[in-house]
Amino acid sequence: MVPEDKYPTEQLKSWGKAKEIRMKFYQDYAEAHDKGGLRWAGGAWTFDAIPAGLGDDVYPITSEPYSATIAFDRDLSMECMEATEVKGYPRDLCAYMRNYWGSIITDKFAFGYNKDGEFVPRFAGAKPIGFPKPDFIWQDHICCSHAKWYQVVSDLEGGIPMFTVDNAVGPSSEITDSKIKYVVEQLKDGIKFLEKTTGRDYDDELMYKAIRNHFVSTSKWAEICELNKAIPAPLDEKSIYSLYVLGTLQKAGKQVADYYEKDLLPEVQDRVKRGIAAVPNEKFRVMSDTQPPWSFLSIFRYLEKFGCVSVGSLYTFGLIGQWEVKKDGTWGAKTIPDVEFTSRDQALYEYVKYELHKPEWQHFYSCHTKSDMMIRIAKEWKLSGVMLHYNRGCEGLSVGIAENRLALLDAGFPVMAFEGNNADEREFDEARTKAKINAFMETLGAK
Amino acid sequence: MIEQFKQWEENRHDYAKEWKKKNDGKVIGYFCTYVPEEILYAAGVLPVRVLGSHEPQDVTEPHIFGMFCPFCRDCLAQGLKNRYKYLDGLMIAQSCLHIRQAYTSWIKHRPVEFEKFLCMPHKVQSPHSYEFLTDEYKVFLKEVEKWTGKKITDKALKDAIEVYNENRRLMRKLYELRKKDNPPVTGEEVMEVVMAMQMTDKAEHNKELKTLLAKLENHKSNREVGSRLMILGSEDDDRVFINMVESCGATFVVDDHCTGSRYFWNEVENNGKDLLASIAARYIDRIPCPTKDWEERKRIPHILNMCKEWKVDGVIIMQQKFCDPHELDFVPIKKALEVAGIPTLFLEFDVTVPVGQFKIRVEAFLEMIGEEDLF
Numbered sequence: 001m002v003p004e005d006k007y008p009t010e011q012l013k014s015w016g017k018a019k020e021i022r023m024k025f026y027q028d029y030a031e032a033h034d035k036g037g038l039r040w041a042g043g044a045w046t047f048d049a050i051p052a053g054l055g056d057d058v059y060p061i062t063s064e065p066y067s068a069t070i071a072f073d074r075d076l077s078m079e080c081m082e083a084t085e086v087k088g089y090p091r092d093l094c095a096y097m098r099n100y101w102g103s104i105i106t107d108k109f110a111f112g113y114n115k116d117g118e119f120v121p122r123f124a125g126a127k128p129i130g131f132p133k134p135d136f137i138w139q140d141h142i143c144c145s146h147a148k149w150y151q152v153v154s155d156l157e158g159g160i161p162m163f164t165v166d167n168a169v170g171p172s173s174e175i176t177d178s179k180i181k182y183v184v185e186q187l188k189d190g191i192k193f194l195e196k197t198t199g200r201d202y203d204d205e206l207m208y209k210a211i212r213n214h215f216v217s218t219s220k221w222a223e224i225c226e227l228n229k230a231i232p233a234p235l236d237e238k239s240i241y242s243l244y245v246l247g248t249l250q251k252a253g254k255q256v257a258d259y260y261e262k263d264l265l266p267e268v269q270d271r272v273k274r275g276i277a278a279v280p281n282e283k284f285r286v287m288s289d290t291q292p293p294w295s296f297l298s299i300f301r302y303l304e305k306f307g308c309v310s311v312g313s314l315y316t317f318g319l320i321g322q323w324e325v326k327k328d329g330t331w332g333a334k335t336i337p338d339v340e341f342t343s344r345d346q347a348l349y350e351y352v353k354y355e356l357h358k359p360e361w362q363h364f365y366s367c368h369t370k371s372d373m374m375i376r377i378a379k380e381w382k383l384s385g386v387m388l389h390y391n392r393g394c395e396g397l398s399v400g401i402a403e404n405r406l407a408l409l410d411a412g413f414p415v416m417a418f419e420g421n422n423a424d425e426r427e428f429d430e431a432r433t434k435a436k437i438n439a440f441m442e443t444l445g446a447k
Numbered sequence: 448m449i450e451q452f453k454q455w456e457e458n459r460h461d462y463a464k465e466w467k468k469k470n471d472g473k474v475i476g477y478f479c480t481y482v483p484e485e486i487l488y489a490a491g492v493l494p495v496r497v498l499g500s501h502e503p504q505d506v507t508e509p510h511i512f513g514m515f516c517p518f519c520r521d522c523l524a525q526g527l528k529n530r531y532k533y534l535d536g537l538m539i540a541q542s543c544l545h546i547r548q549a550y551t552s553w554i555k556h557r558p559v560e561f562e563k564f565l566c567m568p569h570k571v572q573s574p575h576s577y578e579f580l581t582d583e584y585k586v587f588l589k590e591v592e593k594w595t596g597k598k599i600t601d602k603a604l605k606d607a608i609e610v611y612n613e614n615r616r617l618m619r620k621l622y623e624l625r626k627k628d629n630p631p632v633t634g635e636e637v638m639e640v641v642m643a644m645q646m647t648d649k650a651e652h653n654k655e656l657k658t659l660l661a662k663l664e665n666h667k668s669n670r671e672v673g674s675r676l677m678i679l680g681s682e683d684d685d686r687v688f689i690n691m692v693e694s695c696g697a698t699f700v701v702d703d704h705c706t707g708s709r710y711f712w713n714e715v716e717n718n719g720k721d722l723l724a725s726i727a728a729r730y731i732d733r734i735p736c737p738t739k740d741w742e743e744r745k746r747i748p749h750i751l752n753m754c755k756e757w758k759v760d761g762v763i764i765m766q767q768k769f770c771d772p773h774e775l776d777f778v779p780i781k782k783a784l785e786v787a788g789i790p791t792l793f794l795e796f797d798v799t800v801p802v803g804q805f806k807i808r809v810e811a812f813l814e815m816i817g818e819e820d821l822f
Contacts, residue, residue: 087778089774089778090774092514092768092771092774093771093774094771141569141570141741142569143544144543144771144772145771145775147569147570147741147742148737148741148772148776149775151741151742151744151775152775152778155779162742163742164570164741164742165570166568166570166573168541168566169566169568169579170564176582178578178579178582178583181575181579182568182575182576182578182579185573185575186570186573189575364544365564366551366564367548367551367552368551392514395514395515395544395545395771396544398512398514399515399544399548400548400551401512402509402510402511402512403510403548403551403552405509406509
């Protein structure tokens with residue numbers, strides 16, 4: 001029986017703006033050359049404030065969200081993955097990577113123009129266009145696949161200048177000057193690479209602005225997620241996926257920083273104040289982990305049948321969001337550094353020092369650190385249980401997940417583990433997952 | 448000729464326990480060949496590499512998700528089954544995510560006196576990685592001193608470097624012998640020597656290795672060499688497989704594995720730098736694991752060169768199932784070998800391998816290589 005509504009609900013007013021920002025991001029990338037600008041490719045975690053110093057007409061495409069977009073388009077995704085397999089790459093590799101490579105191999109971009117000339121996704125009726133080749137690659141490396149992903153991209157495209165920053169310098173609890181300096185020196189080399197590759201002069205002032213945007217985007221996103229501690233939760237995870245993605249597209253972009261700070265944050269604050277719920281029959285609160293199976297987001301709607309809301313996850317909170325432990329011992333948004341940038345070295349130092357605290361970088365060193373953060377979320381966000389996605393499509397975020405399960409159980413939280421794949425629908429069993437959800441909800445007390 | 452090495456390898460736990468008793472020292476287990484053993488050895492610690500046992504097991508399922516490589520699960524199983532109970536410490540250097548899970552689960556469920564995740568940089572092609580790693584070593588050295596209660600002097604470090612370098616030089620000599628038209632040792636025999644190397648006191652291994660090399664100097668093998676093969680890919684200590692292939696009319700003359708040549712290929716060169724910086728340079732400049740072989744793929748020219756120098760007829764590319772870093776490299780490696788006219792056979796390994804099925808594929812491959820002789 002579906003529990004009765006207890007709370008008022010309403011649609012997010014800034015929803016449309018988030019969609020516009022996302023669509024413009026891909027359009028800008030696709031059309032960059034038409035306007036005399038540049039295109040670059042790199043991961044969602046890359047230090048994107050650095051290429052910003054090349055000018056205001058330099059547009060990125062970030063690999064993971066682009067690949068998730070393909071995954072959402074089931075037919076295109078299948079075509080992409082099969083094309084990658086034909087080239088000899090195994091199907092147990094990162095599913096994002098295989099979708100992305102497939103988009104290059106098949107020369108099919110996930111977006112294009114409809115009959116009215118509007119820029120829309122292929123699944124919304126766009127006439128296919130080819131994959132717009134980037135002018136350079138600007139990547140980071142903490143997961144085994146990150147730099148290697150773009151080695152292959154460069155191979156497939158017949159060679160693209162590539163620079164990758166090694167940001168795997170150890171857990172934030174052990175940060176030293178030496179570790180920060182190692183990353184900073186690489187970024188300085190990267191700036192020289194960008195100048196040489198593009199023939200442009202580098203503008204430190206533009207970089208300073210982008211770093212500021214980065215601070216705002218990542219801190220304000222955490223502040224928004226923090227508001228989901230409220231009962232009822234003002235946001236549900238399915239909606240959060242469409243909002244956090246802006247940070248994965250261009251966290252150093254002004255449009256993203258402004259949206260989080262000036263549109264979304266005030267709106268969510270207002271929802272909390274007025275008791276507006278994302279799920280009006282909220283009775284149970286859970287969180288998930290790792291990327292969801294993008295073709296099957298309906299499972300989050302299925303939860304509502306039981307009065308269950310997924311309030312987020314370490315993944316959605318900490319992939320882009322920056323956090324810190326506040327005086328009262330709880331988790332809150334990281335304080336934006338109160339510093340003026342006076343030189344390239346100093347700005348890079350502050351940027352790196354801040355970024356190395358990213359929650360989703362910590363489990364690469366120890367799954368136990370991740371368990372601690374998950375238990376913290378389970379307690380502070382007042383959860384009834386946890387749904388862990390044993391994600392075959394992403395080794396980087398699934399690393400240590402079995403230990404996370406054990407730790408959460410030890411801490412007294414019921415856990416449901418379901419196996420799937422974030423971007424390869426062939427590895428997700430929707431009916432079986434729903435059956436598991438039924439059993440899990442019964443365990444939590446749903447009738 | 449290799450009985451002693453075989454005995455060490457097969458009785459690795461007894462060896463370590465006896466070493467402990469005899470030397471009143473500490474033994475540390477390690478997971479990856481990026482661990483700077485020289486620093487541990489200088490402190491009187493015996494580093495032993497943790498390897499699997501190639502037995503089906505049912506203890507790791509709650510700890511490591513099944514999509515990660517069988518090798519990391521096999522290694523963890525050894526810990527959970529208490530086969531390494533004698534270890535005083537456990538460490539890993541940053542390499543792939545798969546094996547890191549064996550380490551993180553082990554230290555939680557089978558705690559040891561000393562544990563260390565050493566932050567080996569990934570971008571070994573960056574000029575800044577040398578200074579960074581040297582700084583990491585400075586911290587590590589202090590931690591080891593604190594753990595053992597022994598000061599690591601420059602002399603001790605120099606001695607350790609020399610013992611390790613000698614070991615590497617002797618192993619290179621052994622590999623040189625395999626260039627002969629009639630190699631005096633088989634791939635399986637060499638695998639025993641390399642594996643023993645990773646679980647014994649290097650000084651003792653050196654002594655035995657010198658004896659072996661002296662014996663091999665004029666040794667003429669009377670077995671049929673057959674096709675000269677190279678094996679490359681993920682971690683590989685599967686003697687059963689090597690034996691099967693070599694019984695099909697072939698000889699492995701060289702390899703590119705972290706349990707093989709990549710473990711010892713490069714020496715520490717002390718070019719007036721401080722000792723820790725010299726050790727760091729060795730680990731930065733060594734033949735890279737795929738996790739660190741970017742942006743340029745430097746392993747490919749090394750592999751092609753090995754094929755040329757060891758007169759390789761064909762290459763078996765093996766990889767542990769789900770090993771992403773190698774999966775990302777084998778496509779370009781295969782392509783490069785094919786361009787160079789060297790046939791390849793790709794095989795996916797698990798904790799145990801289907802010898803019967805693999806034999807059919809290997810025989811077909813060898814037949815293909817020997818086509819000219821057949822017709």
